[in-house]
Amino acid sequence: MSDPAIELSSLTRRYGERLALADVSLTLAPGQTLAVLGPNGAGKSTLLRLLATLLRPHGGLARVLGHALPEQAWAVRGRIGLLGHEPLLYRELSARENLAFHAALHGVAVARAEELLAAVAMERRGNEPLRTLSRGMVQRVAVCRALLHDPELLLLDEPRANLDPAAGELVEPLIGRGSGRTRVIVSHDPAGALAESDLVLGLVRGRVALLAPAGELDAAALGELYR
C-alpha cells in the first residue's frame, strides 16, 4: 500500500479575517482523481493553488506526494502540473519559445516539447506568436506547458473550457483518466465530474459539505451543493 498522493488534515487558509478554507480533510490515493465541486467563492481555486504550493496553509496539515507543505514544497514543485483558466504563457512568444522557456525553468529537455506539440496537433503552428492563435489553440499549448515536466500530480481548473470537442479528444489521453496521473479537477459540471472521478469533494464557503467516493453519489446529491 503506497503513500497517499494527497493527505489533508484540518487544512485552513484565511483571507484577512475570513476563512477561505476551513477544516478540510481528505486522502487521495496515487493514480486516482479527485473532483472538487461547489458554488462560486467556495474555495475551490484556493485549494488548488494551495496544492500547487502557490499558497501556504495557515492551519492544519497538508502532504502532497509524501512531502509536507510548506516546509518541503521545494521537493514537490517539479512534480506538479497546473492547468487553469489562464494559460500562463506569453502572448508575444510562439508556442515553441514558450515551451523552451518553461523547459529551462524546470530543467527539462526541449525535445519533450516537440512530442507534446505533436500530440495536441499544434506542431505546424508552433512558431506563430500566441496572440495570433485562437483561445482553444492557446489552451492546447497550455496543456503542453502543464505536462512538459511529466508531473505525477495534475491540478486542473475546468481544463476543457475553451476547447472544442475535437481538441478535447486530443487532449484527453494526456490529462484524462487514462493518463495514469493523480488528478485533482475543479469543475462546474457535476455530471461530467462524477463520470471521471474517484472521489468527490463538495466545498461550500470554504467548508467540506460533501466528501464521498464517486460511485456512491448521484446528480441529485450534487445539486444540493449549489443550493
Added chain:
Amino acid sequence: MYGKRLRALSLTTIATLTATLALVFFWAPNDADQGFLQKIIYIHVPLAIVTLCGFIVGACCAIAHLRTRDPRWDMRSYVAIHISLVFGVGVLITGSIWAKGSWGHWWVWSEPTLVSFLLVMLLYATYQPLRFAIEDPERQARAASVFAITAGAFVPINFAIVRLSTQYVHPRLGSGSLPGRMEVVFLLAIASIALLWTTLWRYEMTSKHAAAQLRTLARLLGGDEDDVPPRRSAAPSVTHLEGVG
C-alpha cells in the same frame, strides 16, 4: 492584552512631558544668539530622534514579521510607522519655524538634516498608499514589510549621503557642546517624547486589537462566522485572538 500597562504608561508620559515643559520654560537658559525661539529645539530635535528611531523600530518589526509570518508583527510595524509619520510632520513644521526664526527662511537647502528628513518623509508617505493598493491582506502585509525594511535601511544611508554633499552643518546639539542645564532638559525632552511615542503606539495597538475582537464577537453572535464583508483597508487586522473564536 495590550491594555494592561496603559494607565501607568500614560501617567508617566504626562508627568515627564509636564516636567520637561516646566524646565524648558522656567529653568533652561535662553540661548545667547537665538533667544527664546531656540527653545523650540527641545521639541524639534527629540521629535526627530524619536521619529527616526520609530522608523527603525518599524523596520525591525517588519523583519520579525517576514521571519515568523505572524500578523501581529505586521501590526506593530504598521503602527510604529504610522505614529512616526505623524511625529515626522511635527519635525518638519517645528524645523521650519526654527529655520525662519534663525535664518529668515521657511526652508533652507543648506540644512542636510532637514533635507534628509524631508526625503525620508516623502518615502514613508507612500507606505499607506502602498498598503491600500494591495487588497490581498497577506500580500499587503508582506509588501509592507519589505517596504518598511528597505525604507528603514534608507534612513541612515540617506542621512550620511546628504550630509556628505553639503558644506553647511546643522547645529549639532548632541556633540557635548551643550551647557549643563540645557543638556539635562534636552535629555529629559528626548525621554518624554520617546514615552509619548510608546504610549501612543500602545494605544493604537490596543484600539485595533479591540476593534478586531469586537468584529469577531459580532460575527459569532450573528451566527455566521464566515460571512465577513470584505473590508478594503490599509491597516492590518489581527486575527489571532486569544480566548475568542
Added chain:
Amino acid sequence: MSAPGTRAVVAALLRKDLRIELRNFESVPAMALFSVTTFVLFHFGLQRDTLSGDLAAGVLWVTLLFAAVLGINRLFVADAEQGGFDAFLLSPADRGALALAKALALLGYMLVLELVAVPAFALLLLGPPIGQALPGLVLVLVLGDLGVAVIGTLVGALAVRSRARDLLGPLLSLPLLVPVVLGAALATKPLLSTPVGGLPLRWLGTLAAYDLVFALIAFALFDFLLED
C-alpha cells in the same frame, strides 16, 4: 530530475524578456524618446541654449531618472498580466534568478537608453565638448544604472501587483533614487565643466556603496514579494 542551474534560468528569463521587448518595443524606445523630449523641455523651461557644470549634470541625471521610472513601471507588467509569476513559482527554479534577470534587463534598457540620450544631450544642450569626458562619464553611467537596476527591480516587484501600479512605481522609486542622482550628478559635474575636471572618486565610491547595500537588500527581500 534535478533543479535547473541558476545561470541557465537567468539566461532563459533574460532571453524571454528581451524577446518580448524586441517584439513589443514598449520600454526602450519610449524611454529614449521621452529623454530627448525632456531635453527640449529643459531648454524651454530653463531658457538656456547650453549648459555646463552642475546644471548640465543635474539636467542629464534627472532626465535619465525619469526615463528610468518609465522602464521600472513596465518591468514586471508582462509577467503580472500573463501569469508569468505563477509559471515561475510553480517551477523548481531559484527565486533569486528572477530578481537577477530583471535587474540585468533593466540595466540593459538603461544602457541602450543612454546610447541615445547622451549623444542627444551632447548635441542639444551640452556646452563643453564631451569627448574628453566620455571615459569617466561611462563609468558614472554604469554605476548609476546599477543603482537604478537594483532599486527598480525591488520597487517594480513591490508595485506590480497593486492597483495603482503606475502611480506607486514612481512614488516609491524616486525617493530611493535621490542618493543615486545625488552621487551621479556630483560625480558628473566636473566632467561636464570647462576645463574638464578629474573624476571625484569619493562620489564614485558613494554610488558603488549605495548600489551594493541596496543590491543586498533587494536580493534578500525579493522572494517575499513573489509569493501569493
